[in-house]
Amino acid sequence: MQLSIAGSRCKTSRDGRETVFTLNIRACTMLVLGLWIMIGQALPAFSETGAASSTSAGSKINYDIAGQPLNTALRDFALASGLQVSFHDDLANGLTSPGVRGSYTAEEALTQLLAGTGLGFRFTSADTVTLERSNGSSLAPVPLVGAAAGGAAGAGISEANSGSTAQKPVKVPEILVKDVNQRDDDTKSYVAEDASTAMRTDTPIRDTPQSIQVITRKVIEEQRAIRLDTALQNISGIFSSALSNDVNDDWFIRGFNANNNNIVRNGLFDPFSATNASDPYNVQRLEVLKGPSSVLYGLGDPGGIINIVTRKPLSEAxxxxxxxxxxxxxxxxxxxxxxxxxxxxxxxxxxxxxxxxxxxxxxxxxxxxxxxxxxxxxxxxxxxxxxxxxxxxxxxxxxxxxxxxxxxxxxxxxxxxxxxxxxxxxxxxxxxxxxxxxxxxxxxxxxxxxxxxxxxxxxxxxxxxxxxxxxxxxxxxxxxxxxxxxxxxxxxxxxxxxxxxxxxxxxxxxxxxxxxxxxxxxxxxxxxxxxxxxxxxxxxxxxxxxxxxxxxxxxxxxxxxxxxxxxxxxxxxxxxxxxxxxxxxxxxxxxxxxxxxxxxxxxxxxxxxxxxxxxxxxxxxxxxxxxxxxxxxxxxxxxxxxxxxxxxxxxxxxxxxxxxxxxxxxxxxxxxxxxxxxxxxxxxxxxxxxxxxxxxxxxxxxxxxxxxxxxxxxxxxxxxxxxxxxxxxxxxxxxxxxxxxxxxxxxxxxxxxxxxxxxxxxxxxxxxxxxxxxxxxxxxxxxxxxxxxxxxxxxxxxxxxxxxxxxxxxxxxxxxxxxxxxxxxxxxxxxxxxxxxxxxxxxxxxxxxxxxxxxxxxxxxxxxxxxxx
The missing domain is CATH 2.40.170.20 (TonB-dependent receptor, beta-barrel domain)
Structure with missing residues (x-):
């Protein structure tokens, strides 16, 4: 398994099969972390073959990292820079970072971040940084990379075994990584690449053998939808019978009525979402799965399922x-x-x-x-x-x-x-x-x-x-x-x-x-x-x-x-x-x-x-x-x-x-x-x-x-x-x-x-x-x-x-x-x-x-x- 991050392109290769995704840095690093979880408990270090640094050491980017415990400050830095930061938990425990705000190169930002901690760093490759004490000594490192640092995806660093020198990867629950990725993308774009409704797994829409459409948070906000009907009108096959001044939600999907039996909330069937019309104030996205969905959702009218996905907590205020x-x-x-x-x-x-x-x-x-x-x-x-x-x-x-x-x-x-x-x-x-x-x-x-x-x-x-x-x-x-x-x-x-x-x-x-x-x-x-x-x-x-x-x-x-x-x-x-x-x-x-x-x-x-x-x-x-x-x-x-x-x-x-x-x-x-x-x-x-x-x-x-x-x-x-x-x-x-x-x-x-x-x-x-x-x-x-x-x-x-x-x-x-x-x-x-x-x-x-x-x-x-x- 080889994995590299370069600019805004993320490339994975496994068993000679190569797939290229174009994502922003945050989404790319989340995808990297999800692949770590799927492939094995322990991964070899990043291969440097053909890899380009996600953030050139000489290029400046804007940082907004507040003073906080060093562990979490380093996670925020990895998220912002896209660099891989390796260090041992014991090296940073109990230390506080003054933070960094402004436009800096990665080296300048990390220098400010470590000020007063007694720690230094060295680039072991174009996109990998290892922390060490100022006297040059270091413990066995734990890698921290991009959004996988847990700040955005809510991850913690794996604890190192006592006395072990083995390098361990960052671990994040797979479902949580996908949810955070969608939460971030849904506010920025009309396009959704993934939806969980059709398979109850994190499956790309392109790999789903059934029509599924997604209304993202950005559509809801730009159309100023204060009823779900306003947002769902954008989807083919949905015919509105809901009224803006009534208490019910009511639609036809593919010719058949869809109300109490056809609405789920975060994947759980919810009959009250129709009889007391849901308000979009807490909706992150709407996923509409066309056709009979009894294979995963049980009893229901045949037109389709509307999944109301609500907004979830984020790690950044x-x-x-x-x-x-x-x-x-x-x-x-x-x-x-x-x-x-x-x-x-x-x-x-x-x-x-x-x-x-x-x-x-x-x-x-x-x-x-x-x-x-x-x-x-x-x-x-x-x-x-x-x-x-x-x-x-x-x-x-x-x-x-x-x-x-x-x-x-x-x-x-x-x-x-x-x-x-x-x-x-x-x-x-x-x-x-x-x-x-x-x-x-x-x-x-x-x-x-x-x-x-x-x-x-x-x-x-x-x-x-x-x-x-x-x-x-x-x-x-x-x-x-x-x-x-x-x-x-x-x-x-x-x-x-x-x-x-x-x-x-x-x-x-x-x-x-x-x-x-x-x-x-x-x-x-x-x-x-x-x-x-x-x-x-x-x-x-x-x-x-x-x-x-x-x-x-x-x-x-x-x-x-x-x-x-x-x-x-x-x-x-x-x-x-x-x-x-x-x-x-x-x-x-x-x-x-x-x-x-x-x-x-x-x-x-x-x-x-x-x-x-x-x-x-x-x-x-x-x-x-x-x-x-x-x-x-x-x-x-x-x-x-x-x-x-x-x-x-x-x-x-x-x-x-x-x-x-x-x-x-x-x-x-x-x-x-x-x-x-x-x-x-x-x-x-x-x-x-x-x-x-x-x-x-x-x-x-x-x-x-x-x-x-x-x-x-x-x-x-x-x-x-x-x-x-x-x-x-x-x-x-x-x-x-x-x-x-x-x-x-x-x-x-x-x-x-x-x-x-x-x-x-x-x-x-x-x-x-x-x-x-x-x-x-x-x-x-x-x-x-x-x-x-x-x-x-x-x-x-x-x-x-x-x-x-x-x-x-x-x-x-x-x-x-x-x-x-x-x-x-x-x-x-x-x-x-x-x-x-x-x-x-x-x-x-x-x-x-x-x-x-x-x-x-x-x-x-x-x-x-x-x-x-």
Whole structure:
């Protein structure tokens, strides 16, 4: 194994196979450290053959290293310079460095760093420095190189054996190195090279035989996304049905709905991320895995998985604050603080806070949010890392319930409906939702090839809601009949436990490299008994053109008064092997076995309803192949199956339980990384079917039968690029053909699925001027376009939602502040984001063909002032 660092290029060579990556110095040195861990406990010293120094001894770079213990100061120096620094622990123990700040050569900086310590140094090669006492004596050295020094990646130096003269490498948990690398890159570029969602291992996107797209932190910040929907719109195959002024997140992926069953948080399934919409204030990146993902994630709708990756503690202190002001009385503050809690940087923290008070373009539908996320990472040893985090997130508003087709997507004899129209219960309604989360992530590296990771999360969701909305519109096309639904006094509380344990091993068999993943997942969900009351009556009628919100919904007669009590338990076991058949040919095979137990007690509130339960099992396989004719190009194909049990509350006239829904996907595509990995593109074709859907029994009203099938197929194209310094682009195109292929109702067969257009295209680009009078300024802009789509496959007639194109724009100013300014800040950032720049009137989605249509946001302005410390 030979390894060398030269400038910003990192080259590795093993068994005659050579791979070249273009990275910045920090990412390169992290990659070096990851390779150390994979290859062996002990490595030979760097080979100097063909190696060039990452930092020439005569070139000057900027250093900002504070006075601190010498051990950690040397780690910071290695990180900044890219040099390899070798010394023994005992040589630096108990010593303090005065630090160094300013522009210096490596030799000048190291001289200042060692001032007063009684230590000196000598260059043993162009990029290797060995420390020694001033009298020339030294102990057996321990090498310290670049980011692998543990400062950035959170590593400690291996302890030297007593009396041993053997040289030992720096060790860092492999997963932590990858996480830190991604945290650093996600704030600087639109392009992501790695994603863990598809394989649950650190696998480059180019080696993944499935379409996966990543939205980095830089995209979130430059688009000023205060809802996940804004960021996810950039990805092909995702069709938004979420509303900016509602409490839920809701999307369609590849033609099928994706909500509670399709969102994970840091790799752990999290049903509350959809029912109480996540806020991007603590999101580091969004990873979207297309297609059925049951092989690793168990039960789920077949469109895909959205993995919300949150921000984690860093070893270098950093603080930021944003104040955002917008129209519709939006006031929002965001705070972020991270850094070490001790001098040795083995205990790290992060705290993010958000507070938002806002109205919206719609009456009564506010957008109020408060959230806080504390996180602590303990680097227990050079092999073991523990992160503990929590979250409190609350939204309080009213549920947006839609408007009739007449006046929104169809003509109305009384004229168009106003966009600010609210059809709920006015001041009598409420929809308050709170989520509490606490969990941990524990990783341990047994040796260079085997590691284990255990993650657990406990979450609670409280829902306090009273909602109302339209049922039907009268012939006068201005009066609607409404319903009232909710819990008058009780609070609905749900509990959720989730745990996974993964063991990852790297080994060689039959001269082929294997990465083996074995895992176990446990889930348990329980909803406390809650009361739900439905009221109907003529007293709830409502004039669309003369709204009267003084109507008391509590005076309407009660139609039903029900109690809900339900739960779920799941055990899943999965196996996966990634095999390098040849240097440029990789095979992925995996299978998962699930057992799901569900139960529910739903019935009249004053009675004790019978308990209904079901036991389901599922086997979910996946096969994939990746061929790379040249290094920047990957051709891939895959086949996979999905699994989703039906609720035991579904009524079957035979009394038998319904079989689980099954889905099957075939996918082929091409992935490319060009321009030194500054341009990434994916082109995919897929064919996805969903089977065993329950449909209305044509002979017995109120019952269902299981004969339905739906199919989605299409083409998706995604591009992310950081073409030159300061210029970033993200774009996508989607063609989706989604329809009903089997149903008891022949009129539904070949009908287009609701809310899914044939075509969708997005483009967003920003440019920040790097020099001249405009240095620090930047511009951004883009478009989002949908063609027309069917509102729903159910309901009278077929109503199309018209297509639309909306334009967005942004302006930026970023300015570095002089050291010692009265604010104590390093940088000020100012931006103005304009969404729906031309103020297009459009309907964003509908959930039926009569009264469930929703207007999209009018022109929205967000002005941000941020400080970085």
């Amino acid at each position: 950093a603080y930021s604050a944003n104040v955002i002001l917008g129209n519709y009385n939006l006031y929002r503050s965001e705070l972020d603080a991270t850094g070490p809690l001790n001098a040795s940087k083995t205990l790290l923290y992060r705290m993010t806070v958000v507070g938002q008070k806002a109205n919206s373009f719609m009456d009564f539908a506010d957008r109020n949010v408060v959230g806080i996320t504390p996180s602590v990472t303990w680097l227990m040893s050079h092999r073991t890392t523990l992160t503990v985090d929590g979250e409190y997130l609350k939204r309080w508003t009213q549920r947006v319930t839609g408007v009739p087709a007449e006046g929104s997507v169809l003509p109305n004899i009384n004229g168009p409906l106003p966009r600010n129209l609210f059809t709920g219960m006015g001041g009598f309604g409420r929809n308050d939702r709170t989520v509490y989360r606490i969990g941990y992530d524990l990783t341990h590296q047994f040796n260079n090839d085997w590691s284990i990771r255990n993650m657990y999360r406990y979450a609670i969701e409280d829902i306090n809601q009273v909602n109302g909305g339209p049922l039907a519109i009268d012939p006068d096309q201005r009066t609607i009949q409404r319903f009232w639904f909710g819990a008058e006094t009780s609070l609905a509380r749900s509990h959720y436990h989730s745990m996974i344990t993964n063991v990852i091993g790297h080994f060689k068999l039959l001269d082929m490299d294997h990465t083996l993943l074995t895992g176990v997942e446990l889930r348990q969900q329980r909803s406390n008994p809650s009361q739900q009351i439905l009221r109907l009556g003529s007293s709830l009628s409502f004039d669309l053109y003369a709204p009267d919100y003084s109507i008391n919904p509590y005076t309407a007669p009660i139609v039903s008064n029900s109690k809900f009590d339900q739960g779920l338990s799941l055990v899943g076991v999965y196996f996966q092997d990634q095999i390098a058949l040849l240097r440029n040919l990789k095979l992925v095979g995996g299978v998962r076995f699930d057992y799901v137990y569900q139960w529910g007690k739903n019935g009249p509130y004053l009675e004790n309803p019978p308990k209904q339960n079901s036991d389901d099992t599922g086997v979910s396989p996946r096969l994939g192949l990746v061929y790379q004719p040249i290094e920047p190009v990957s051709l891939y194909t895959s086949w996979m199956r999905g699994f989703l049990p039906n609720s035991p509350g579904a009524f079957n006239p035979t009394g038998a339980l319904f079989k689980p829904e099954r889905s099957t996907q075939y996918e082929v595509g091409i992935k490319t990384f060009f321009l030194q990995n500054r341009l990434s593109a994916t082109l995919a074709w897929y064919h996805l079917t969903r089977e065993n859907l329950t449909t209305q029994d044509p002979f017995i009203p109120g019952f269902s039968v299981q004969t339905g099938e739906q199919r989605s197929q299409g083409i998706e194209f995604d591009v992310t690029a950081s073409l030159i310094t300061g210029w970033n682009v993200i774009a996508s195109y989607t063609y989706t053909d989604a329809e009903v292929t089997k149903d008891n109702d022949p009129e539904l067969v070949h009908k287009r699925l609701g809310s899914v257009p044939y075509n969708k295209a997005t483009l967003w680009s920003t440019y920040h001027f790097q020099e001249g009078l405009l240095r620090g300024f930047g511009l951004g802009g883009g478009v989002i376009g949908y063609t027309s789509r069917n509102a729903s496959i159910f309901g009278p007639g077929e109503v199309n939602i018209p297509g639309y194109v909306i334009a967005n724009a942004a302006m930026y100013y970023n300015h570095d502040l002089q050291t010692g300014n009265w604010l104590g800040a390093k940088q000020i950032n100012v931006s103005v984001n304009l969404q729906n720049l031309l103020d297009q009137r459009y309907v964003t989605n509908g959930f039926n063909t009569t009264t469930g249509f929703f207007f999209g946001d009018p022109r929205t302005v967000l002005a941000t002032v941020g400080l970085r410390f």
